[in-house]
Amino acid sequence: RVAVSLATRSGEVLATHPAGVRRRFRRILAERGVEVTTGVSVRAAEDGALVFEGRDGSEAAAAFDEVVWCAGAAAPDFLARNTEFACAKDGGFIRVSATYESVSHPGVFAVGDCAENVDHPRPRAGVFAVRAGPPLLRNVIAALRGLPLTPHVPQTHFLSLISAGDRYAVLSRGPFSLEGAYLWHLKDYIDRAWMRKYTDLPDMPEPPVALPD
Numbered sequence: 001r002v003a004v005s006l007a008t009r010s011g012e013v014l015a016t017h018p019a020g021v022r023r024r025f026r027r028i029l030a031e032r033g034v035e036v037t038t039g040v041s042v043r044a045a046e047d048g049a050l051v052f053e054g055r056d057g058s059e060a061a062a063a064f065d066e067v068v069w070c071a072g073a074a075a076p077d078f079l080a081r082n083t084e085f086a087c088a089k090d091g092g093f094i095r096v097s098a099t100y101e102s103v104s105h106p107g108v109f110a111v112g113d114c115a116e117n118v119d120h121p122r123p124r125a126g127v128f129a130v131r132a133g134p135p136l137l138r139n140v141i142a143a144l145r146g147l148p149l150t151p152h153v154p155q156t157h158f159l160s161l162i163s164a165g166d167r168y169a170v171l172s173r174g175p176f177s178l179e180g181a182y183l184w185h186l187k188d189y190i191d192r193a194w195m196r197k198y199t200d201l202p203d204m205p206e207p208p209v210a211l212p213d
Contacts, residue, residue: 005062007037007052016123017160020177021170028164028179037062073124075114088116098151100136107143111136120154127158161187 006013006029013029013036014022029036040052040060049061072091079085080092086104087094093116095103102108103118112129122128135152142149157174161183164170169184171177 003035004033005035005037005064007040007042007050007062009041010038012038014162017162018172018175018177020175021160021162021172024170024177024179025162025164028168028170032165073113079114091116098153099139099149100132100152101139101143101149109136109140109143117154119151122154125158125160128154131155161190163187 008015012022013025026036037052039055042050043053043059044051045067046061048065049063050067052060052062054060075087075092075094077092079094080087084104085094085102085108094108094110094114095118096110096115097103098117098119100109100111100115100117102110111132113124131154132152135150139149160172162170162172163184164179167184168179168181169187170179171183171186
């Protein structure tokens with residue numbers, strides 16, 4: 001029998017998600033026999049063992065055969081180390097305003113996993129990076145034309161579909177949550193449809209005019 005353990009630095013699993021989602025996953029993990037350890041960081045990885053350090057400075061070792069190491073989002077470290085951009089202390093993200101312009105360097109724009117919106121902080125979710133594209137484009141064009149920039153307020157709630165294994169998933173949007181096998185199929189459909197945008201590419205149209213030799 002395979003024994004699975006889950007360790008996290010946070011005080012509980014999925015700490016940034018709504019309480020209903022956290023309750024559902026605590027139950028799912030318990031039903032599947034997954035041992036959960038919270039509030040610990042990995043101090044060292046040794047041959048066949050991880051050394052955990054608790055918030056009180058205590059240490060404990062856990063033996064393993066295989067490790068899946070999941071790290072949080074962080075900007076490329078050269079941004080904070082080798083540039084003069086104002087960057088967040090946690091994660092090294094370029095700090096931008098509601099226009100997605102750097103708070104320290106006018107004319108420099110950033111979105112997605114390299115940026116932190118100081119005017120409208122949001123969780124690290126891909127939906128915010130994707131939907132920042134159109135307002136970013138408008139503001140880059142405005143900056144090139146010498147026009148005023150337009151602030152953008154990202155949405156507050158967003159849909160999350162989290163796979164729980166065995167073709168089962170949990171849905172959340174704001175404080176609302178659901179779970180079931182049918183939600184896994186919905187997630188699978190959405191994910192495959194998204195990936196097809198990058199694999200099933202249309203033929204490029206012919207150029208409108210003949211190109212010179």
